[in-house]
Amino acid sequence: MKILIAPNSMKGSLNAFDFADTVGEAFLACTSDFEIRKLPVADGGDFTGEVLARNFNAQTVSLYATGPLGQTVASKYAISGKKAIIEMADASGMKLVAMNELNPMIASSFGTGQLILDAISKECEEIFLAIGGSATVDGGMGMMEALGFKFFDKNGTELSGNGRNLGKVHSIVKKELPANLKINIVCDVDNPLLGSNGAAAVFGPQKGATSEGVKELEKGLENWATVLEMHARRTLQNIPGMGAAGGISLPLMAFLNAEIVPGADFVLEQLQFSEQVKWADLVITGEGRIDSQTLNNKAPFAVAKVARRFNKSVIAIGGKVEVEASEAFDGIFSLVNGPVNLQEAMQNSRQLLFNFSSQLARTIKSLSR
Template sequence: MKILIAPNSMKGSLNAFDFADVLAKAFQQVSPDFEIHQVPVADGGDFTGEVLARRLNAEEVAVTVTGPLEAPVNAKYAVTGETAIIEMADASGMKLVERSALNPFIASSYGTGELMADAIQKGCKKIYLAIGGSATVDGGVGMLEALGFRFLDESGKQLKACGKILNQIVRVEKPTKQAKVTLKIICDVDNPLLGKSGAAAVFGPQKGATQEMVTALEKGLEKWAGLLEEDSGKSLRNIKGAGAAGGMSVPLIAFYDAEIVPGADFVLDQLGLKEEVQWADIVITGEGKIDGQTLNNKAPYAVAQMARAYGKPVFAIGGKTEPEASGAFDGIYSLVNGAMSLDEAMARASDLLFQFGLEFAKTIRCLSGAGQEK
């Protein structure tokens, strides 16, 4: 029996690699006759950079950059050939800020721009930029500032880039020598920049915004989009995914050779998952929560769609599952079935997954006749 284990990360507990390792260990304990391939996946959210970097044998580059609230952070990106793989969350992510300190008014994407500038300085001509998990709603102005752009108000005064200045910008000064670089912006949502489904309304509160901040950020993003559209001659505000990461992709599309790519489809293609699915008899995927949001082409859903295209049974494992997701898989399984707090479940994720894996592997062994329990 050929088993393909292709999970996404369980946010806050197990990354995709550990998820795959634990499940593979359980299957191997039940029967040595299981043949297992592990292909951790991602969709633009947490750990996307690491998933791509490992698969592409990219070399890690460590850089100290400016965090979302100005404190220095130790970040990294990876390079393969002339391509840099950058995860925004490593430099400008919510994981770098205490929840009580989150504030999209003052948070800046400057550190992500520093990673990009470092990669460009080292000769990279292409950037894969995963934008999930950001702490910012600054329309990418912090990133642009790190790349040499300047923002001026109506009096000609230079503004320090962060979310609260968006409504004050009247002119953008570009660097005298702007780097020529191609960007693939890896995104796991399709929210537009503005409106009730936009960057401020949907993601602002997750990043610490009050209702007053949401209103101000919405106005700022609308003005910022107008400036960029006038400067570039491109229609930007209605692009699918433009609302991700606080509008991070909008100035990149305006000023660079950049495009937003659906995260799961792009990553799975880079991983060569199609060939792995064709090899497998059974496909197993999963993430922290399997629910209606999973069906918005999150990584497990994309894995399931590919598996079904080749007639392969596909099962999903989540810390928690909801019935609305069941139709996308041949079975969905929750690791938590009794009374248990979220904190306890996350702390025990590895053990819960291993114990589930043992029982699931026994079921598969019985159906396939693979080996005997050790």
């Protein structure tokens, strides 16, 4: 039997490559009769940059950047030909800030702009920008500051890029950037910029915003969008996905040749995933939590859509699973088979996954006789 193993990362425990390797090892330990192919996937969230970089055999570029709170951080991105693959979290991510220090009022996406600027200096003409895991709600103001844009309040005072200054922006001095630069913003959510499902209301509290901070960020983003739309001469704030990563897509679409692309579908297209599914008899996918949110075109759901298109069975494995997601798969299974707390499950995720996959492999071997 031909098995295609195509998981997303299991946030906080296993990345997509370790996930795929562990399942593959368990199946081959059961019998060498299985033919295994591993193709880790992503949807704009954790590890998307690495998945794309390995797919394109891209070379890593290491550099120091300005972190979300102004600290110097060791960062990186990848280059393949004229293409740059940038993960926002590597310069402006929550992983770079202690949980008790998260503060979207002062956090800046400046470091992400530095990565983009470095890619431009190396003559890249296309950028894949994965925006999951950000610590900012600055509307991309910090990023644009790093790219050479300047912002002023109504008194002509220059402003630095952060969440608190969004509501003060009155005018912008633009910086000319290469006209042939194309940016694909790889996004795993479709939240609007403003409102109850917007950047401030939904993601602000996750990044440390108080209730008063959420209100201030909402007003700031509204002002920011109004100023940018005057420059772009088109409406931007209602585009699906504009609320992701604190609204970072807004200035990229206002001033550059940028487009928000649905993360999972975009990544699978880059991986030429359909060709791999045609080869397989069975597809195995998964991620940390498989629930109703998975059906909002998260990576496992996108994998299942392609598998179903070619009439291939698909099984999903998660740390936690909920019945609401079962309609998308031929089977969903939790790798946890008994009472265990979250911390213990995450610490032992590799062994738990191997144990479950061994049981699954034995079952499939028996049924295929």
